[in-house]
Amino acid sequence: MRLLQRLPGGNFQLTSFDDDDRAPRYAILSHTWTEGQEVTYHDLIDGTGNDKTGFEKIRFCSEQAAIDGLQYFWVDTCCIDKSTSDELSTAINSMFKWYRRATKCYVYLSDVSVPGQVADAAAFQITWVDTFRRSRWFTRGWTLQELLAPPSVEFFSIERKRLGSKISLEQEIHKTTKIPISVLRGHDLSNVSIDGRMSWAASRMTTIKEDRVYCLLGIFGVFLPLIYGEGEAHARMRLEEEIQKQRGHELGQTCNFSAGKLAPRTTMPLHITRLETARATCVIPFRRDPDFTDRGTLLDEVRKKCLTPASRIALVGLGGVGKSQLAIEHCYRTADRFPGTWVFWVHAGSATRLEQSYRDIASQVELPGQSEPQANIFELVRNWLRDEKNGKWLLVLDNADDSAVLTSLLDRVQGHLSRYLPPSKYGSTIVTSRAVSVASHLVEEQDIIHIKPMQVTDAQNLLQKKLRGDVAADEVNELAVALEYMPLALVQAAAYISKRGPHFSIQQYLQEFRKNDKRKISLLNQEAGHLRRNEEAKNSIIITWQISFEHIRRTRRSAADILSLMSFFDRQGIPKALLLGSNVPQSAPRDVQADDGEESNNAKDDDSALDYGTDDSFIDDILTLRDYSFVSETTDPGTLEMHSLVQLATQKWLEGRGEVEGWRQQFISTLFSSFPTGQYENWNICRSLFPHAIAASAKRPRDKQSRKEWAELMYNAAWYAWQRGDIHEAESLAIASM
Structure with missing residues (x-):
């Protein structure tokens, strides 16, 4: 090209x-x-x-x-x-x-x-x-x-x-x-009848007569060598044969270009059945993104893995990180490169949608028996996928986040969903999931591709495409950093800026974003009207994450409790020892308004607190949070880290449940019990905990007892800052402690 x-x-x-x-x-x-x-x-x-x-x-x-x-x-x-x-x-x-x-x-x-x-x-x-x-x-x-x-x-x-x-x-x-x-x-043009597509071109003309046929190749998704001089009639015959061979749906009919429809064909062999000529169709429920941004070698890795016979891979990562967008683009590129490939899209967000998607596949490939009352639609589709005579196919299992949805098939059909994603020499399957544990039940561990936030240049390119026009590179970079290179957050921000017209700039957005946490959450809650996300899914990145929070809370409450506590720490270097020994409550207290004259329930009350009991359960909790990409390990085996936007979303979620104050108090109490005085012999501990004390300085609790602990924590942090020569920080913390 x-x-x-x-x-x-x-x-x-x-x-x-x-x-x-x-x-x-x-x-x-x-x-x-x-x-x-x-x-x-x-x-x-x-x-x-x-x-x-x-x-x-x-x-x-x-x-x-x-x-x-x-x-x-x-x-x-x-x-x-x-x-x-x-x-x-x-x-x-x-x-x-x-x-x-x-x-x-x-x-x-x-x-x-x-x-x-x-x-x-x-x-x-x-x-x-x-x-x-x-x-x-x-x-x-x-x-x-x-x-x-x-x-x-x-x-x-x-x-x-x-x-x-x-x-x-x-x-x-x-x-x-x-x-x-x-x-x-x-x-999708393939869902329009051949007659219908022919009618659009019936009255159109070309300078060269054969081009009246050649200009329709893309409309019908077929390929022909050009033979100028063959005449329109001969070219028409070749097009008809190619349509019947590759995509023939209107069996027993022939193309009539001048009338813009198909005329009866009498030369079709009678022994050819409708099923044998069903055309390969590409059904992708989302339009291609003209602003799609390549992310290094990710798509190449997907393509190479999918070229392996009987391949099955998974794209796993945090909600809003761009898994489905990568799958969509790969589908379109596959359709471009291999036009005869069947492309199927299965929504796995709920058992109902999962079954409906399999029914759609049965309809797409025109499976006999699909309408029978007792038909096992999963088994019918499985058998079709296993039959190599049906040619190449690509199946995307999107939003496979909930293991309960996948195992629910056991109640109605024989076997786990993996049974109904059969290996085939000509088939490949892509799973998108937020949870490694779910993906690992469907694909081999070595076939899981972990999708991270975008690289710096990719995030900048995406923003420049979405914002159009001339935008300063330094401003684009500043916005990408603020949104931690999360694709969905970047798209939301660009949509918000664009919607407010030419007089609303990136700098104005950043000023709003940095005002306070409340305004930041408000901006992150803006839905972008994303055309390439499941219509049942909310487009706000905050809500996207909170759906996963709710799932973790239902299935492993102790892991949700750790996430709640971690949301108040500084995002980096969160000590596992503090989380393990923090007496995290099984059920956080509901927030109670308190002033100097009245006490609120404290998260450390004996009646509301529960020890982890064993390190094993703590490890399982961390694995659960890692599974959903909410936390990650660092080079220091004793610490964890989180995205600050995930922390903010967690606090917003707790606020909605009336639990944010209780967890704030728990955080203060945990840090207070571990942060020593600022004497030299304590400097190693102080150094590791000081960023968390700075984070705590903006989280003054309401409860009187908790405020006492907070003030002493600020004092010890000020002492350490003064001892190491940071007079400005020491003064600020000391004043706060008074």
């Missing part, structure tokens, strides 16, 4: 990429040609063609791409060497994919003009909409796939005024083309 690269100063040059999958983000141009006026590949190589009218379209695409933060762009007239038949054939067979993978598609309508006095063309459709409907662009064969393939299509007048997008203009486009609005919004 060749792309045009915009250079400093506005010039551009051709750049080749041997692997389409590794091409950078790019914009793509859709337009109608003017005979003899288009800039060709050889014009660019020779440095000529600047005087052609088509050069203005290339300049427009370059400048509009730059506005959208894109350095690369593609124009069909000059990015393909049409003098080489092999290259032309490859390009035409790849065209649909190239348009689908474009970050932006700009439609340049040379026959649509907007009056000069109209500054905002999109707001004054009346001045151009009639001309828009009559545009030559809607009559050409090649522009059909250019309308349908890209996720983002924007229309511009000859004056470069933006008219709107495929979505904002969907009613006008629908009236003009008769293409259903659902398709314009990204509905």
